[in-house]
Amino acid sequence: MPTYAYRCRSCSDTFELRRSMTDAREPAVCPQGHDDTVKLLTTVALTGSSGAGVAAAGATAAEASAGGGCCGGGCCG
Template sequence: MARYEYRCRSCGATFEQTRPMAEANSPTTCPAGHTDTVKLFSAISVGGRAGGPAPAAGGGCCGGACCS
């Protein structure tokens, strides 16, 4: 099951609905009972922190200590 966001063209309401992915594009009804709805594009955000480049790691088979 996935959560999708829809907007009603009749009343302008935005609402979410949990449904199987196979039904993502199937018609749905808004909470006010209107059937003229459209699925919205939802961008997801993945947590984490932004920062500089990853720390440099040693190379080679032993972390760079034996390679010159």
């Protein structure tokens, strides 16, 4: 399940949630309980990857994000 990063506009905290892609569209509540949050670029989970693996995965995610992904299409925020 992918991990998504969010930022709270109430307390400026950033946090991550692991949720399904479907739920990624849903509003996230920050650890302090605020619901005025925005989704940041998807982060890649750092589980069991070498440095090279993380770099490759990060590049792939960036390309996907820029090439017609939700954020690339301007529908985020």
